[in-house]
Amino acid sequence: MEPAASAAASGAASGASAAMPEAFADPQYLAAVVDLLGAIGYGQLSAFERLAEDAAMAPSIADKVAVATLAAREVNNVTRLRERLGELGADPDEAMAPFKAPLEAFHAHTKPRDWWEGLVKAFVGDALATDFYREIAAFLDVDTRELIIDTLRDTGHAEFVVDRVTTAIAADPRLGGRLALWGRRLMGEALTQAQRVAAERDALVALLSGGVDRPGMDLAAVGRMFARLTERHAQRMADLGLDS
């Protein structure tokens, strides 16, 4: 675990400037925020690449434009996250790099076989990531929290996906069974990769535990957070007309 943790530290090597909030005086906190912004940034870059692949499978030009527009929104935020990483004294590439492997593993294990699996993955996967990062954002300084919430705001694909998927299931009920299984697989794979990240990124995990002057989560609170994430996932599957 050490190499990954020290890579995070070197990513923030030159330290934050004097204008930064008090919280960044704690190098552990700074390293955790750098990790978090790097994870969100690579996640959105990766979502862009996958949505662009989905666009290629679109059954109509209107659908292709809709999914390409979703892809464009993902990438528009990456630049803002990278600028913030620079302000924090981190190298944006170094900060994002540790999340390349887990995100590519997630995508390699959840490669959509068709347009419908791609749609469900974009909706369910992005919303799950958004929920998770919002939970974490509650423990951060105001500037970082607002950046994260703002960055994640634009990535809801709900209306478009719900409309397309419910219509398709109405026309072919067997599709509903296949997509329900697919949703479970997405959730399982997301948890697997999240666990892998947690095992490798000490600073990120320490962030959740809190500090002397910072509130954190005990194990029971982490359990409640996962219960909330699962509940919202089930609600989204229900919105799509799918069992979870």
Place this chain on the structure above:
Amino acid sequence: MEPAASAAASGAASGASAAMPEAFADPQYLAAVVDLLGAIGYGQLSAFERLAEDAAMAPSIADKVAVATLAAREVNNVTRLRERLGELGADPDEAMAPFKAPLEAFHAHTKPRDWWEGLVKAFVGDALATDFYREIAAFLDVDTRELIIDTLRDTGHAEFVVDRVTTAIAADPRLGGRLALWGRRLMGEALTQAQRVAAERDALVALLSGGVDRPGMDLAAVGRMFARLTERHAQRMADLGLDS
């Protein structure tokens, strides 16, 4: 040629609203503008897809973000063009559809084998399309002209590509020879597909010839336009340090 021409006419079937400029009273002109906006729209959608593929080949995260950002810019304009097509009484999907085949043929025949060919194609191909549409825009009503110029403004990738390509050629001069050949192939294939479009889209060609109240180009003027396009292409190749 008839089926394609009548498809264009049906794309603008319901006619323009009363608030439209005088020029749209001519159904031939209206059909030509619908064709043109459809061509530019599908061109940008297609450029988005190709740039997204290029992003996957990027040698670093910074390069991946840069190319993904270029891709996002392409798609951000497509929605504006589609809205305008709707205002003109055309179905945006029908207006864009005729240009899917020639654009996909162009891309199938110019598939970049690596990151460098992708960069040169993005720069040279997009700039060539932009120059061409700007030439045509000079013959259009003010609203359409401004929309086209505005839509094409954002797609210059010059600085980024010139920087990367000239650096790479300095390190490996043989790359320059290969990319010079590649630039010639791009130009040749673009002309082939443009000719195919010209043969199929009567309204678009009629637009260039002018009308009773509209100036147009005679054959000599078309020749001069192609001379200008070729000259600017040669200048861009020179900017990249490549023979044309």
